[in-house]
Structures are given as C-alpha cells and as structure tokens.
Amino acid sequence: MTAKHTLVALVEDKPGVLTRMASLFRRRGFNIESIVVGRSEQPHLSRMTIVISGSTAMLEQLRKQLDKIINVVKVFDITADDTVARELALIKVGATSSSRSEIIQIVDIFRANIVDVASDSVTVEVTGDEEKIDSLCNLLRGFGIKEMTRTGRIAMTRGSLGRPPAGKQSSKAQGKRQKT
Amino acid sequence: MKLTGAQIICEGLVKEGVEVIFGFPGGAILPLYDTLLQYPRLRHILVRHEQGAAHAADGYARATGKVGVCMATSGPGATNLVTGIANAHLDSSPVVAITGQVARPFIGKDAFQEVDISGITLPITKHNYLVLDVGSLAGIVKEAFYLARTGRPGPILIDVPRDVFIDQAEFNYPTKLDLPGYKPTLQGHVAQIKKAAKVINEAQRPLIIAGRGVIMSGAYEELKQLAETAQIPVITTLLGIGCFPESHILSFGMLGMHGMAYANMAVEAADVIIAIGMRFDDRATGKVSEFAPHASIIHIDIDPAEIGKNVPVAVPIVGDVKLVLNALNKLIISTERIDWFQQLEDWRKEHPSTVIRECEGLLPQLVIRKICEVTQGEAIIVTGVGQNQMWAAQHYCYDKPNSLISSGGLGTMGFELPAAMGAKVGCPDTTVWCVAGDGGFQMTIQELATVVQEKVAVKIAIINNGYLGMIRQWQELFYGRRYVASPLSGPDFVKIAEAYGIPGLRVRRNTEIVPAIEQAMKEKGPFLIDFIVEPEENVYPMVTPGAALTEVLEGPKETKAVSDSAKLPVSNI
Ligand SMILES: Cc1ncc(C[n+]2csc(CCOP(=O)(O)OP(=O)(O)O)c2C)c(N)n1
Numbered sequence: 001m002t003a004k005h006t007l008v009a010l011v012e013d014k015p016g017v018l019t020r021m022a023s024l025f026r027r028r029g030f031n032i033e034s035i036v037v038g039r040s041e042q043p044h045l046s047r048m049t050i051v052i053s054g055s056t057a058m059l060e061q062l063r064k065q066l067d068k069i070i071n072v073v074k075v076f077d078i079t080a081d082d083t084v085a086r087e088l089a090l091i092k093v094g095a096t097s098s099s100r101s102e103i104i105q106i107v108d109i110f111r112a113n114i115v116d117v118a119s120d121s122v123t124v125e126v127t128g129d130e131e132k133i134d135s136l137c138n139l140l141r142g143f144g145i146k147e148m149t150r151t152g153r154i155a156m157t158r159g160s161l162g163r164p165p166a167g168k169q170s171s172k173a174q175g176k177r178q179k180t
Numbered sequence: 181m182k183l184t185g186a187q188i189i190c191e192g193l194v195k196e197g198v199e200v201i202f203g204f205p206g207g208a209i210l211p212l213y214d215t216l217l218q219y220p221r222l223r224h225i226l227v228r229h230e231q232g233a234a235h236a237a238d239g240y241a242r243a244t245g246k247v248g249v250c251m252a253t254s255g256p257g258a259t260n261l262v263t264g265i266a267n268a269h270l271d272s273s274p275v276v277a278i279t280g281q282v283a284r285p286f287i288g289k290d291a292f293q294e295v296d297i298s299g300i301t302l303p304i305t306k307h308n309y310l311v312l313d314v315g316s317l318a319g320i321v322k323e324a325f326y327l328a329r330t331g332r333p334g335p336i337l338i339d340v341p342r343d344v345f346i347d348q349a350e351f352n353y354p355t356k357l358d359l360p361g362y363k364p365t366l367q368g369h370v371a372q373i374k375k376a377a378k379v380i381n382e383a384q385r386p387l388i389i390a391g392r393g394v395i396m397s398g399a400y401e402e403l404k405q406l407a408e409t410a411q412i413p414v415i416t417t418l419l420g421i422g423c424f425p426e427s428h429i430l431s432f433g434m435l436g437m438h439g440m441a442y443a444n445m446a447v448e449a450a451d452v453i454i455a456i457g458m459r460f461d462d463r464a465t466g467k468v469s470e471f472a473p474h475a476s477i478i479h480i481d482i483d484p485a486e487i488g489k490n491v492p493v494a495v496p497i498v499g500d501v502k503l504v505l506n507a508l509n510k511l512i513i514s515t516e517r518i519d520w521f522q523q524l525e526d527w528r529k530e531h532p533s534t535v536i537r538e539c540e541g542l543l544p545q546l547v548i549r550k551i552c553e554v555t556q557g558e559a560i561i562v563t564g565v566g567q568n569q570m571w572a573a574q575h576y577c578y579d580k581p582n583s584l585i586s587s588g589g590l591g592t593m594g595f596e597l598p599a600a601m602g603a604k605v606g607c608p609d610t611t612v613w614c615v616a617g618d619g620g621f622q623m624t625i626q627e628l629a630t631v632v633q634e635k636v637a638v639k640i641a642i643i644n645n646g647y648l649g650m651i652r653q654w655q656e657l658f659y660g661r662r663y664v665a666s667p668l669s670g671p672d673f674v675k676i677a678e679a680y681g682i683p684g685l686r687v688r689r690n691t692e693i694v695p696a697i698e699q700a701m702k703e704k705g706p707f708l709i710d711f712i713v714e715p716e717e718n719v720y721p722m723v724t725p726g727a728a729l730t731e732v733l734e735g736p737k738e739t740k741a742v743s744d745s746a747k748l749p750v751s752n753i
C-alpha cells in the first residue's frame with residue numbers, strides 16, 4: 001500500500017545536516033518527492049518538510065532512521081492530520097499582445113500574480129496546494145511554458161497547537177510513550 | 181589559560197580516561213603528535229597500517245567495554261581507517277577516530293593529501309565532525325566520547341585541520357552537553373513490558389535469542405535470571421556469544437547460517453521469541469519470510485530503528501537491555517517447561533552439530549577444542565573471517581561476555597591480528613588467542629611488527645588450509661567445485677614470525693596440537709602456531725544461502741565421532 005506522506009523534521013542548524021539526510025535517503029533507497037528546508041520559529045532549528053511516497057512500514061523506517069541522525073531533533077508524520085499545505089511556483093509563460101489578456105484572466109481566477117512582464121513573456125507567481133498549481137500549469141501549457149520552478153510542499157498542522165500533536169512525535173519521544 | 185587545539189584534544193582524551201591510542205603519523209596531524217610528548221599518560225601505539233589502528237581500537241573497545249581511540253593523518257591515512265570504521269559501525273563498537281586534515285585555507289582546493297573524510301565516513305559513523313573552529317573543539321571531543329559509548333554505541337570521527345591543532349582557545353571542558361536531537365530511550369515502556377511478561381508467562385515454547393546488546397549493556401545476570409526463572413532456552417547470535425554461559429544447561433548455542441541445527445530448529449518451533457539486543461541480520465535469520473513462522477516476537481533493543489526493520493514484531497520494547505530486563509524479570513512467573521526443554525535436548529542428540537569426525541589429518545575443529553581445553557575456556561578469542569571464524573565460534577566454549585571478538589556485520593578479513601592486539605593491550609592479564617585464516621592473516625600481517633615493538637603477548641593460531649576456505653566451500657557446494665581464485669599460497673609463517681622476532685611452531689599432526697598450545701602459553705611474549713589443517717574441511721551445519729533456517733546441510737555422517745556430541749563445558753572435555 002503506497003501513499004503520499006508528509007513528514008516534518010526539526011533539525012539543528014549545523015553544517016552538513018542536509019547531506020546527512022540526503023545520504024540516508026540514498027543509501028536506504030527512500031524515494032523523496034520533495035524536500036524543503038528553511039528557518040523555524042525556534043532559533044538554531046531549521047524545519048524541513050519532506051514528501052515521500054511509500055508503504056506505511058517504509059515510512060516508519062524512514063522516520064526512525066531520520067531520528068537517529070544526531071542533528072535531527074524531532075520528526076513527525078503529519079499525513080493524517082488536518083494540515084495547511086502550500087507550494088510556491090514561478091512560471092514564465094510565452095505571451096504575445098493577443099494572448100496576454102487571456103493569461104491575465106486565468107491568473108486572476110487562480111488568485112495568482114504576475115510578477116514580471118516582458119515583450120514576449122509574463123512570469124506568474126502562484127501559491128497553493130499541488131493540485132492548484134498543477135491545474136494552473138495545465139492551463140498555461142497551451143501558451144508555452146518557457147521556464148518553471150516549484151518549491152515543493154511546506155506544511156503545518158491546523159489549530160492552536162504551536163507544536164505537532166503529541167502522538168505524532170518522533171520515536172525518541174515515542175520510545176517513552178511507545179505507541180508503535 | 182589558553183591551549184592549542186592539539187592540547188585541547190589531549191586534555192579531553194585524558195578527561196575521558198583514555199590510556200592508549202593506536203595511530204600512525206603524517207604531516208597534517210604532526211602538531212598533535214608533537215603535543216603527545218606533554219601527555220605521557222596517553223600511550224601511543226604505532227601500527228604499521230592505519231586499518232590496523234582502527235581494528236585495534238575496535239578490539240580494545242570490545243575487550244574492555246571502554247571507548248577505543250585511533251588516529252591518522254589526512255588523505256591516505258584517513259582513507260586507510262575507513263574499513264576499520266565501517267567494521268566498528270556495523271558491530272556497534274565504541275571507537276573515536278581522530279584524523280588530521282589540510283589547513284582550513286586549503287580545504288576544498290584538492291590540496292596535497294586532502295580527502296573529504298567526513299563526507300566519506302558519513303554513512304559509516306554514528307556521527308562525525310569537521311572542526312572549523314578551535315573554540316568548538318573541547319565540546320566536540322566531549323560529545324564524541326559521549327556519543328560513541330551511549331545509546332547504541334558506534335564510531336565517531338573527528339576531522340581536525342592542521343591549523344586548528346595550532347590555533348589557541350581558552351580551555352574549558354564542558355560539563356553539559358548540548359545534544360537536543362540525541363536522547364536515547366533507556367527505560368522500557370511500562371505497559372509494553374507488562375505485555376511482554378504476559379506473553380512470556382503464557383508461552384508454551386518460548387526461546388530467547390540474545391545478541392551483543394546484552395553484552396554492551398552488561399545484562400548477563402538479568403538475562404540469566406530471566407532464562408532460569410522462566411526456564412527459557414537461550415540461543416545467541418554470533419556476536420552475542422558469551423552473553424550467556426555456553427556451559428549452562430539452558431544454552432543451545434548459536435543460530436544462523438552456521439549455527440547449531442538444534443538452535444535453528446528451536447527457532448522454527450518456538451511460539452514466542454524474546455529477541456534481546458540483536459538485529460535480525462540475514463546471516464542469523466536465513467530466509468526472512470520463513471523465519472520463526474509460529475512465533476510472536478518480543479524485541480528489546482535500544483535502537484528504535486531496528487525494531488520492525490527486518491521482521492514483524494508483536495511486542496516492541498525500546499530501551500537499555502539491562503534496565504528493561506530488570507523491570508521484566510519482576511513480572512515473570514517461575515515456570516517449568518519440561519516438554520519443551522526435552523524436545524530441544526532430543527534435537528541436540530539427533531543433530532549434534534559440533535561433532536568432530538575421526539581423521540588422520542589435522543582438523544581445524546580439533547585445534548579450537550584443544551585451545552579451549554588448554555586455556556580452560558578463560559581466553560579471549562579473536563577470529564578472522566571465514567571458516568576459521570565459524571569453527572572458533574562453534575568449538576570453543578564461551579562462558580564469559582566479550583570472550584569472543586569477531587567481525588560480524590562487515591565480515592572483515594584482516595580484523596584478527598590487529599583486533600587481537602587491541603584486545604590484549606586492553607586486557608594484559610587475560611590470555612588472548614588470535615585465530616587467523618591463512619588468507620585474512622596475510623591482509624594485516626604487518627602488525628606483527630607492532631606486536632613485537634609494543635611487546636603485546638598475543639598468541640596466534642593460523643588455521644592454514646591453503647585456501648580462502650569459506651570461498652572454496654561455497655565453490656564446492658554451489659559452484660560445481662570450480663575453485664576459481666580460492667587456492668592460496670602463503671609464506672612460511674613460522675619463518676615470517678621468526679623474522680619479526682616472534683617464536684613459532686608448525687603443527688601437522690593431531691598429537692602435536694596440545695604440546696604446541698602449551699608451549700605458546702608458556703612463552704611470555706607473542707607466539708605463533710601454523711596449524712596445517714585438512715585443506716578441504718567444510719563448516720557444518722550450513723544453511724543454504726537464501727534458504728530458510730530449517731534447510732540445513734549437516735555434513736557427512738559416515739564417520740564415527742571422536743568427541744562427544746555437543747560442545748561441552750571445559751571440565752567435561
Ligand atoms: C576483506 C575481505 N575480502 C573478501 C572477503 C570475502 N571472504 C569471506 S571468507 C573468505 C576466505 C577467507 O580465507 P581465510 O582467511 O584463509 O579463512 P578460511 O575461510 O580459510 O578459514 C573471503 C575471501 C572478506 N570477508 N573480507
């Protein structure tokens with residue numbers, strides 16, 4: 001049973017942490033769809049959102065193996081949670097004077113923005129979940145996508161909890177609670 | 181007071197109780213070597229190849245339970261450590277490796293003798309460091325030792341650029357560690373332990389499989405108590421050997437590819453398996469989908485990632501083996517399991533597994549038996565890899581923890597001599613026998629010089645079969661006897677030993693075995709015996725590679741046994 005999973009990792013902001021994680025994905029054969037790294041609300045901790053597809057058992061292994069990396073402070077699986085997930089994309093679309101207004105219309109419908117206009121192209125910035133970005137891309141493809149970059153998913157659990165809910169914490173914490 | 185980086189390292193080593201470092205110098209690490217002069221309590225042992233330094237540190241760590249330390253220079257020095265570090269990693273051995281690196285301004289410039297050793301060792305260390313600031317050095321040394329020996333132990337590498345050795349910083353050895361991402365779970369979860377106790381108390385045919393985790397957590401008494409109270413037979417993994425006395429009535433030997441047939445049969449029949457401090461390696465489980473088909477598995481291990489990795493587990497318990505067993509034992513009801521025990525005894529009689537056949541020529545199994553007899557089972561045995569390793573595991577009677585030191589996970593030929601040297605340095609009052617293959621011995625033979633220079637009194641038994649024996653055995657059984665690249669010539673090992681300054685003997689006849697071993701024991705210093713054994717002797721029992729544990733080849737049955745069925749306690753041999 002394979003499905004897409006979203007993992008969030010809090011990691012120490014130290015050199016080589018990303019290499020350690022990448023090396024682990026490679027050598028244990030985990031296939032990562034996207035990984036996003038950036039600052040978190042806590043100083044010295046970066047937050048990573050990892051999207052991966054695979055079986056539940058494989059995901060459990062990945063979570064535990066990630067947790068073994070000394071600089072990884074916490075790993076949690078938020079797949080089953082009620083989350084807000086977003087991705088950002090920049091899409092450069094071919095535009096002529098005749099097609100430009102049609103593009104603008106589409107961009108408006110998607111509540112996306114045009115962030116650059118040139119004589120033969122416009123650059124669109126869009127934020128949303130993967131499906132929204134996929135459908136915008138599909139619509140724009142007809143005009144000719146010249147260049148595109150997508151950030152990959154970042155995600156957060158909804159609600160007042162500043163931290164991930166207790167049951168989803170890393171196996172280090174779970175060792176004490178032992179829900180496995 | 182300000183100290184140089186090199187002094188900070190030495191201070192840290194002293195604070196961590198280090199007594200000996202195995203190493204080899206070079207340009208990048210020279211400032212550290214120069215500083216060693218100021219620290220006479222740090223004994224440095226100059227090896228002849230850095231691989232030897234890493235294995236010696238590993239052997240030292242396994243024999244003493246302390247952290248082993250090795251060091252090497254940048255570039256080739258560092259890469260020569262790699263096999264030894266990987267070996268320590270796979271067997272969870274606490275080793276700290278310090279390497280010199282090119283000076284900071286040269287890093288990333290492909291400078292002379294520059295390699296990215298922290299990159300290279302990333303997947304084969306528990307953690308590693310490239311020190312870019314002398315101010316962080318004291319904390320790193322402290323962390324390195326802490327990480328190496330706690331939780332699931334393992335090797336840590338500290339890569340230090342030449343100019344960081346020379347830079348100065350105020351020396352404060354930290355008392356606190358800042359490791360927010362490292363909090364090994366030690367106490368097992370109470371509800372899980374209760375559940376495990378219930379499963380054990382209700383079991384009809386329970387079986388303990390004990391691994392090296394028992395030894396590392398020092399849980400011999402706790403294991404014994406569990407086994408005795410609940411009358412549960414104990415089998416061990418290769419690296420678990422010695423965690424439970426093999427002469428104990430509840431001991432049923434080792435499982436796995438060359439395990440005892442009756443131990444593997446017990447796995448097949450058990451309804452509950454209590455796996456303690458072991459990791460279900462494929463050499464132990466055989467075909468994993470057919471492993472222990474009738475058993476619910478209780479798995480106790482300090483590493484959560486090992487639980488459920490290879491086999492499905494009914495009751496997982498993450499924690500330190502000793503603490504978990506302590507808690508578990510309180511809930512275990514004293515039980516008799518006469519039928520189950522009798523069943524195992526019957527299997528042991530029907531499938532004796534360690535019989536030594538009658539033979540004109542010198543049998544390697546007999547050599548091991550006789551070493552056991554003469555040393556009264558009190559020695560530390562350090563093995564090579566291959567047939568010699570399996571015979572050493574099968575035919576010596578190990579009653580004490582850490583009495584067998586062997587490269588399990590990586591299976592590194594050449595481990596034997598340097599690891600034996602490390603073990604002897606760590607345990608100078610214990611007899612250490614290096615059981616070597618004629619192939620493996622030639623991979624690190626240069627350490628004979630170290631043994632002599634440092635007066636390390638290891639006794640060496642070469643099981644000389646003129647083959648890469650285990651390879652030849654596979655070729656005989658699975659490749660139509662096509663012996664490609666397995667016949668092996670060697671030098672005259674006795675003359676080689678003599679050239680290094682080590683007395684030795686050659687043994688060709690059964691009657692000469694004991695006198696030779698006795699002479700080796702009488703000798704104060706190192707001694708080498710070249711046992712010219714039956715060249716085509718095979719290791720049995722053998723589970724066909726990739727097959728289930730029950731598919732055992734038990735070897736030729738035609739001959740009558742010289743020695744009695746099971747490996748017996750020394751007093752009974
Ligand atoms: C460094 C290394 N290279 C290759 C192997 C593969 N290998 C496993 S056992 C073996 C034969 C070992 O020969 P020897 O040391 O003579 O021991 P024997 O099996 O004859 O007792 C080989 C080549 C290994 N384990 N380690």
Ligand SMILES: [Mg+2]
Pocket residue numbers: 617618619643644645646647648649
């Ligand atoms: Mg050989």
